[in-house]
Amino acid sequence: QxxxxxxxxxxxxxxxxxxxxxxxxxxxxxxxxxECWYQKHPGKAPNLIIYDVSDRPSGVPDRFSGxxxxxxxSLTISGLQSEDEAEYYCSxxxxxxxxxxxxxxxxxxx
Amino acid sequence: xxxxxxxxxxxxxPGASVKVSCKASGYNISAYYMHxxxxxxxxxxxxxxxxxxxxxxxxxxxxxxxVTMTRDTSIxxxxxxLHSLTSDDTALYYCARGGASPPFRYWGQGTLVTVSS
Numbered sequence: 001q002x003x004x005x006x007x008x009x010x011x012x013x014x015x016x017x018x019x020x021x022x023x024x025x026x027x028x029x030x031x032x033x034x035e036c037w038y039q040k041h042p043g044k045a046p047n048l049i050i051y052d053v054s055d056r057p058s059g060v061p062d063r064f065s066g067x068x069x070x071x072x073x074s075l076t077i078s079g080l081q082s083e084d085e086a087e088y089y090c091s092x093x094x095x096x097x098x099x100x101x102x103x104x105x106x107x108x109x110x
Numbered sequence: 111x112x113x114x115x116x117x118x119x120x121x122x123x124p125g126a127s128v129k130v131s132c133k134a135s136g137y138n139i140s141a142y143y144m145h146x147x148x149x150x151x152x153x154x155x156x157x158x159x160x161x162x163x164x165x166x167x168x169x170x171x172x173x174x175x176x177v178t179m180t181r182d183t184s185i186x187x188x189x190x191x192l193h194s195l196t197s198d199d200t201a202l203y204y205c206a207r208g209g210a211s212p213p214f215r216y217w218g219q220g221t222l223v224t225v226s227s
Contacts, residue, residue, distance in 0.1 A: 045217035099157035
């Protein structure tokens with residue numbers, strides 16, 4: 001059973017907003033503020049788009065935003081674009097597990 | 111600028127070992143952890159372990175006893191060797207620069223390892 005749970009897929013039309021939740025099963029998860037998100041296109045390396053729950057690395061469009069409430073971190077993509085079609089992974093860690101990844105969410109732009 | 115360049119694709123038979131390299135440029139590999147992550151076909155990202163700034167290693171429980179991570183600081187290169195390969199080890203293997211934990215801002219381009227008889 002994965003420690004970080006994401007939906008398998010989310011879809012939206014161009015211009016719409018979508019939100020991908022990532023829930024943590026470990027009791028530590030709700031107390032951390034280090035969750036990050038990666039965008040991954042097939043055959044390409046993951047690209048960091050959100051870190052420390054809601055910060056964006058330079059160069060990442062501001063239509064990507066992150067938040068967290070309790071044990072659930074979320075990635076929101078506003079103004080969905082065709083190039084946003086990709087897999088998205090949440091990631092975090094606990095005191096006993098230094099690196100955790102969610103199972104990944106396939107985003108489809110309709 | 112920071113770059114991680116990995117070795118080329120490998121094809122191995124079951125039971126063999128594979129060693130993937132990751133050459134860093136633009137920074138001193140002794141100053142950061144190097145992590146290894148893999149993605150099997152149709153599967154998600156899976157963390158394998160890290161080698162830290164002191165050269166110590168920590169492996170995910172699933173890979174303990176079967177993976178060895180090393181580095182050669184003189185040439186700025188990290189290595190991940192996986193032993194006793196099975197078809198389940200067919201995957202894209204990535205190195206990534208980071209601290210003890212996420213996030214990982216810099217990644218290698220990936221190395222495809224195919225295990226087939």
